[in-house]
Amino acid sequence: MSESHFITPRLVLKKVLAKSLQQGNGAVLRVIPGEWESLDPFVTLFHFSVTAPEGFPDHPHRGFESVTYILQGALRYQDFAGHKSTVTTGDWVTAGRGIVHSEMPAEEGTHTGIQLWINLPSKLKMMEPRYKEVKRKEIPIVKKEGVEMRVLAGKAGAVESPYYSQTPVMMLDVTMKPTSEMHHTIPHCNCFVYVIEGEGVFGSVDCAPIEEHHVAVLGDGEGVSVWNKSKEKELRYLVIGGDAVKESVTVGATFVMNTQTQIQDTLEDFRHFKNGFELAKFWKSHY
Template sequence: MNNSGEMKQRIVEKQWAALPQKRSEVHTAAPILEPGKWQQFDPFLLWMEDWFGQGAFGEHPHRGIETVSYVIEGAIEHYDDKGHEGRLEAGDVQWMTAGRGVVHNEIPPKGVTTHLLQLWVNLPAANKMAEPRNQLLKREEIPVRREDGVQIHVISGESGGVKASTLNYAPVTMLEINLDGGASFTQQFAEDHNAFIYILEGRGEFGLDGSVGEKGQLLALSQETEASEIQIQALEEPMKLLLIAGKPLREPIAAHGPFVMNTPEQIVQAYEDFQSGKF
């Protein structure tokens, strides 16, 4: 709150389009939050929109991060070397904590092109070597907040008193927000959280200044050190978006390939451990 007792209002500080790039015959990717801008996106490392079929990916390792896969269309079969496995369909989310190390793969059914978003969340230094875990969040089990003309699926964190059961090592909010044409909604943020919105469908106005965003655009919200909120209104058509927010870790980052640690020496150790079968 500011001195007048009113909630601090966030606005759209930057916005850009996620432009699809063909990676192979079976994989197209659009960077939403591109890697390398750690301080700007903290605690988020990257966010990708992917369209892919069988053969796009092979088994691969991770250490020091969490990966969050949100299926838009199609399906994937997931498995890892810790015995976790499961199937994700449209609206399902997988929240995988790589921690000290995991080898996994995500495979669409034969003949299916799967459309999903994958977010990488940095782990605090104290938790980078945590035991791997896998949270499969089925759509029908994700709690829902309902307002007039608005449905909010609370994947992680909280919205209007509706809380997700998702386990986090550091506070992260992830919401799927669906608005009818002309409907409006206000989301509050805890103090000192970075926040981003990606529009999946439709057009809307965001913040007190009414910044307009549309399908395929990322909106980076103004940074605030105190509790704050953003006003969102769909224009004439329904709008669907994902909102993410997290408290910056403000820790050193060393990253190479699928490993994100705090020092170059830890990256070297990660490769040695992976190659010697110590994951």
Template structure:
């Protein structure tokens, strides 16, 4: 009998956000509210400028970390604390909103393929009032493990003795993994962590079950995950983090612990206090 390692499998929903950006929303849709502490996972992936050119104009956040990973294309970032910069292919922006910040992310390209992901990590109650901070992780600073037919981009966490550069408020792992046909990899769904795989390219086999591009898989904790590529090339994101297991309230760009705190966040924003 094969040990059960898969908890559930879901697919994203097409939504429009920002000023009209077309997104594949995998977490924070009508079927999946959150997978603690992951409160949003969006994929933006299009060669049509109409799908992304409007971008994400200035907007607020409180109580979370937002992680933007660009695989192809480029984004300009600016925030209300005079931070900013250019995100290029392979770069990551890891922003701790904490007690509150405003930022915008706008395409730095008028045509071509834009492909990337935004992830929200919910901060635990004791960290929701941290001072905002911003980590720019350039492609050159993100380690890559390369073996025959296997590539692992280590954004956060530790694998095979290699540490990702992200400084975590929430203990987490974030890898972008690529496998040639027939190649295999073993990953661990840690005890007391929620672990996910999102297949962004090709097809894979996990514990003798077939999965394809566009599927998000949640795993039973404290299990070994065996993944094999069954197409010419396959790729997936591996996300794992320790859940907060706390009450939460969500309102637009804010995630707090109570409805009163959400109301206060909107009030602070309207009064210009989120900067």
């Protein structure tokens, strides 16, 4: 798959292996560690795997947006604003000034997916929360020469996703057949790839391959070039890019604010059910 040839491909600046951990409620996560200074507006990325009855029970957020993309299975989503859905493809949650929600397996078996946290600029951190479910049939798909690209957010050439965040981002789910290659123009933004399965060569054909469960931080350039040199295995990865917010970031618990004082204020608001968390006082999910 290729567009007009670009002169300066984005090269890999850094390769980071995701860190495995066991969450207290049994959810196994692969968490990209604190390598995000050069990847503003992104805060973190989770590659999760949960098996019922474990999952992500009631918890609060403030100050960022989350994108959950289901790879296998389904999650049952509920929040204190009354949104309920069985998510089979994904969803966008703008926490804004406050939201409490749960994300639990919809049925037996193992459920896997990706969740990306996107920072909100300070002027939007106290906006009203929003929820939007991603419908599989609405995701544009581009196919060409052994490459399938799902446009989850942003644009791929002339193809544009109907889903967007307050902080503009691009998110592509790319599957490449054995021995295929892709050359794709990427707009000017901070950009990285996360390899879900297989291994691929990014940037230049003679570079070292990036294996599954690794993040490859990409440098500046006009586009990304990728080769699947395997003769047997498919390569699947996400290409994620976004416009920098250019503000300080402080993460505390499940909140993303600008300062530690704001984190403490958020904890106080949640504890006393005020300033966006009023509905949390009498709400509890059912799963």
